[in-house]
Amino acid sequence: xxxxxxxxxxxxxxxxxxxxxxxxxxxxxxxxxxxxxxxxxxxxxxxxxxxxxxxxxxxxxxxxxxxxxxxxxxxxxxxxxxxxxxxxxxxxxxxxxxxxxxxxxxxxxxxxxxxxxxxxxxxxxxxxxxxxxxxxxxxxxxxxxxxxxxxxxxxxxxxxxxxxxxxxxxxxxxxxxxxxxxxxxxxxxxxxxxxxxxxxxxxxxxxxxxxxxxxxxxxxxxxxxxxxxxxxxx
Ligand SMILES: [Mg+2]
Numbered sequence: 192x193x194x195x196x197x198x199x200x201x202x203x204x205x206x207x208x209x210x211x212x213x214x215x216x217x218x219x220x221x222x223x224x225x226x227x228x229x230x231x232x233x234x235x236x237x238x239x240x241x242x243x244x245x246x247x248x249x250x251x252x253x254x255x256x257x258x259x260x261x262x263x264x265x266x267x268x269x270x271x272x273x274x275x276x277x278x279x280x281x282x283x284x285x286x287x288x289x290x291x292x293x294x295x296x297x298x299x300x301x302x303x304x305x306x307x308x309x310x311x312x313x314x315x316x317x318x319x320x321x322x323x324x325x326x327x328x329x330x331x332x333x334x335x336x337x338x339x340x341x342x343x344x345x346x347x348x349x350x351x352x353x354x355x356x357x358x359x360x361x362x363x364x365x366x367x368x369x370x371x372x373x374x375x376x377x378x379x380x381x382x383x384x385x386x387x388x389x390x391x392x393x394x395x396x397x398x399x400x401x402x403x404x405x406x407x408x409x410x411x412x413x414x415x416x417x418x419x420x421x422x423x424x425x
Contacts, residue, residue, distance in 0.1 A: 205407060208366050210361070210366040211332060212304060213307050213355050215370060216320075217372075218292070219370045220291065221290060221292055222292060223285050223286060236256050236277065243270035244266075245270065257311050260275070261343045279315060282313045286312075286317065294417060297413075298413050305331050308334045309369060310336050310351060311337050311345040314335075315336075335358070346373075347374070347376075349379045349383040352369060368380075370388045378404060387401075389408070390413070
């Protein structure tokens, strides 16, 4: 457990009331681009947008492809279509070999409450990974990836969370939690009015920041969540 969450029963008392869990995909479910050259991906995506005369000011060193994809806003539809198709293909390629996050299979397979994915990644990539791993049917709340027509509504915008809540028919938002690993996840959960569980594997340093942004708890390993949501299983 990462401070300030102490791991006491009090910290986790709310977990017993959680009625649905949403998973961010890249990080909590799998390590999507592990071993991939994300710098090269960012360069290639910039090249596509440059071909459509996009304003790339401030993005020349950016390594996050999603941040670059946002710059399609206001461009002709052809620019968005080409960039979105290219990135979806890269995400599908990565998802085809991505390893599950250690411990997440036990958590997903053991939970009996409704689950959903709320992610900035492409629906096809998430669907492909979960299908290959035999986990797709566990997500009765559906897969809610980025909107390919409006990718600028990725988290921290709460759009994918709102779609998941609608699909789940969840009206008591405080009893729904998102498990995520980024500041955008925390901000989107707060905007949607749901609880947030931070997942920060060892070696990453944003646990304090996620707590500042409202994380109920921050964990370093999925097994910590298994212990809480599936007591007696380990
Ligand atoms: Mg993530």
